[in-house]
Amino acid sequence: MHVLILGGTGEARRLAGLLHGAEVAGLRVTSSLAGRVAAPRMPDGEVRVGGFGGAEGLAQWLRTHEVDALIDATHPFARTISFNAAAAAAAAHVPLLALRRPGWVPGEGDRWHPADSLDEAAALLPALGRRVFLTTGRMGLAAFAHLDQLWFLMRSVDAPEPPCPVRMEVLLDRGPFTLEGEREVLRRAAIDVLVTKDSGGAATSPKLTAAREAQIPVVVVRRPPVPDGVAVAATPEEAAAWVRQFSG
Numbered sequence: 130m131h132v133l134i135l136g137g138t139g140e141a142r143r144l145a146g147l148l149h150g151a152e153v154a155g156l157r158v159t160s161s162l163a164g165r166v167a168a169p170r171m172p173d174g175e176v177r178v179g180g181f182g183g184a185e186g187l188a189q190w191l192r193t194h195e196v197d198a199l200i201d202a203t204h205p206f207a208r209t210i211s212f213n214a215a216a217a218a219a220a221a222h223v224p225l226l227a228l229r230r231p232g233w234v235p236g237e238g239d240r241w242h243p244a245d246s247l248d249e250a251a252a253l254l255p256a257l258g259r260r261v262f263l264t265t266g267r268m269g270l271a272a273f274a275h276l277d278q279l280w281f282l283m284r285s286v287d288a289p290e291p292p293c294p295v296r297m298e299v300l301l302d303r304g305p306f307t308l309e310g311e312r313e314v315l316r317r318a319a320i321d322v323l324v325t326k327d328s329g330g331a332a333t334s335p336k337l338t339a340a341r342e343a344q345i346p347v348v349v350v351r352r353p354p355v356p357d358g359v360a361v362a363a364t365p366e367e368a369a370a371w372v373r374q375f376s377g
């Protein structure tokens with residue numbers, strides 16, 4: 130049995146590790162990475178890197194490599210690949226599961242401002258603060274480039290490319306992050322507003338606690354929907370159980 134995991138997340142790596150270590154007879158696991166990160170953390174098992182060439186390319190890959198089950202374990206905000214996965218799985222008649230960690234939920238004392246897009250997040254910012262901790266990743270910075278009255282601390286794994294905000298400092302770092310570390314970032318840069326995607330998970334959630342403690346408003350970009358009709362698992366363990374049902 131051949132399982133293809135569309136990866137690029139910690140959950141995808143954990144799932145590859147679970148399936149690899151499960152010693153299910155005849156189980157072959159391939160992880161696919163987009164190739165965005167220069168030095169990605171590598172999952173167990175086989176790995177391929179780079180786009181497939183749209184939904185049709187992915188469907189062709191599923192057929193050529195005799196894939197029996199597809200798991201979309203990409204980031205909740207990786208919208209295109211998730212819709213391509215749904216179309217390709219239907220075309221190639223391969224069962225598909227989406228692995229999506231649950232989103233974050235505001236707690237008491239949180240000052241969250243929901244936004245439906247990066248553009249909407251940018252539009253909210255001038256009324257909320259002047260010194261922005263921007264944690265939405267290096268892609269899509271163009272949405273904030275016109276905000277030349279604001280100062281940004283932009284954190285990402287690899288360096289961003291223009292267009293970017295003019296008044297911006299870059300902090301190259303990769304999670305998981307600690308509460309102590311996040312408090313220090315907010316304090317040292319005198320941050321007065323945080324921008325985040327609703328990525329969910331524990332690896333990057335300490336910034337939310339640090340913002341709550343400092344009573345800093347948080348602009349939270351909502352997730353795109355999972356494609357219609359696609360089954361969803363919340364954890365790598367649930368996804369591994371889904372795979373086992375096919376391996377008899």
Ligand code: NAP
Pocket residue numbers: 135136137138161162163165178179180181182183184186187202203204206207208209210211213265266326
């Ligand atoms: P996207 O907009 O949904 O996808 C753009 C294109 O990148 C896809 O059409 C596909 O190219 C290729 N692609 C994406 N994920 C792939 C994968 N796992 N394997 C092979 N090709 C892939 O994706 P994105 O938001 O740029 O994210 C790219 C990767 O970074 C994903 O693997 C995701 O899990 C990870 N990531 C994303 C975010 C985020 O905030 N978006 C955060 C952390 C990690 P083709 O059409 O040519 O197949």
